[in-house]
Amino acid sequence: MKAAIIGATGYGGLELLRLLTHHPSITVTSVHSFSQIGEVMTTPYPHLSTFISHTLEEVDVEGIAKEADLVFLATPAGVSANLTPSLLEAGMRVIDLSGDFRIRKPFIYEEWYKKTAAKEEVLQQAVYGLTEWKKSEIATARLIANPGCYATATLLAAAPLVKNGIIEVDSLIIDAKSGVSGAGKTPTSMTHFPEIHDNLYIYKVNEHQHVPEIEQMLQEWDENMKPITFSTHLIPITRGIMVTLYAKVKQEITDVTLQQIYEESYCHSPFVRIREKGVFPSPKEVRGSNFCDIGTAYDKRTGRITIVAVIDNVMKGAAGQAVQNANILAGVEETKNLHFMPLYP
Template sequence: MNSSHIRAAIVGSTGYGGVELIRLLQSHPKVTVTSVISSSASGTPIAEGFPHLTEIRTDLLDGIDVDLIRSKADVVFLATPHGVSMKLAPEFLDAGLKVIDLSGDFRLKSGEVYKQWYKHEPADPALVERAVYGLAEVYGDQVAKTDFVSNPGCFTTTTLLGLYPAVKAGWIDPDSIIIDAKSGVSGAGRGLNLSSHYSEINENFKAYKINKHQHTPEIEQVLSEAADKPVITTFTTHLVPMTRGIMCTMYAKLTEQRTSAEFVELYRQFYEGRKFVRIRPDGRWPATKEVFGTNYCDIGFSVDDRTGRVTFISVTDNLVKGAAGQAIQNLNLLMNWDETLGLQFTPVYP
């Protein structure tokens, strides 16, 4: 494999995550998309379902044929539903391909926890152990040494980037964390679903999967590692009538008196050199529109001296930093390229 330029296949290319991978990789200077794969639409042009991709360099959707894909690609992105990647990943790894999985199949280290939250039988424990959790700003050094990345969930990325430095530093009580998360409708995927029907979501705002969202154990797994003890959180998700974007508003008790300016400095130091995390100055907080269409995560803080709590505001585009963009960032890291390659977009505004 020529590390100066590689070929990529995308499995699950008719969902929003797969289509976003196609869009972003068209601008990557070192990657050529040579195969877009859909088990349900094999042999049809990708532009038939997505006319905005009329100029894509690969014309027809391929079926899932490991030998064919191996002859056409060096890396495979799995943008498949939960329960599917665990069957495909070992075949591609055995074929010598690098694999970046955007599903939840390899994120949780405990098979029992996976079964409880995802309602599927877990993947092979050896493969779960082999997969590197791809929260790029935290585990980037490990990503650079692997050939198998488990890409984090969208809510998880937004939450963890907002909380991890404070938990790691011991500045907040991890047992007090409450996460209030809001997502645009694209997070539900492209499949037909009553909850994402226009007349159901337009001019509406609702909570869902209360105390049952599958990203909960993923968040707790990483925060437990940061805190060096088990962490349990209250995590509530909401659907808002917009297409893209996640805002996580998070609350926690301070372990000692701190100022908002001190949090700004802590986070700027922690994420120094990581270009996709932008820390707002004291007294300013981010909005979802300010990261729209990009791989940025923007974070702001407010310490409340009256209550002894701190509020974190963290925003991402759920389809980019929350999915396809971070997957490409992880590809850059495992290829030892500049992690910003193909991802240097200015947010679409307004």
């Protein structure tokens, strides 16, 4: 496959470049930007030297279509809603890393994103690209809405609980922590080093735009699922997300059973690793890789389950999952060029 990347200068776009270098089945034909057209990629990003010699090009749909059959959109919310119809019409497949095609109902998108939603007919074509649970739909998709970083970790952690009807439907609370790269490449007060270093923020409590895509997926799995409580924290690390899920069991369970359910749920998923019972993962154990590592525990005193999932937000939370989905589109193994070890320490 031949792929173009639109939004190549953000953290997601740069990571796509890393993952597609030396990829045996997918070649990057061109890279595009709205603001830095004509710039050689290695000038602002010298770490790319000897790998990448592209110059940033403008976004010209016809031109792109001449060379590419797949487009990665690593653009801010609102951009792909406008751009995608013409890309699809030009016959290309699209993997959109933004939130524009994740929410099926336009009014819900507009409520949480405070932006105009994509057209409903295009929304209907989109497949939600949570690879582990949507593989067959992804294989034939023309438009893949790559899940949000928080949503990916949360849904992979919640799926076994919800699909197996283990927890009370109104009891799910998620306390999520993210590294600062998740906030993107644009400097802000909140991401200014002297402010966030040696500090952490809780933000968008119950207002984060990943809430609706999580609830939509949970309700697809169990229509009785109720709204979730969802807190997000910015912590002073660069990459990595940890989500901690708290939920009340419907009926008494053992930690052994709980553990088995998780192991079985993901026994065919090469990128989900279940820790031993009672052992919890940390983000550094997946850094730079496409893994989602999960730990489980059940507390008898309270009847509550605690599930912890970690991912690298730039990888499984964005570019890694996008390439995993592209591999499926390309008809190759989902692990192709992605099966490498975390960078530790």
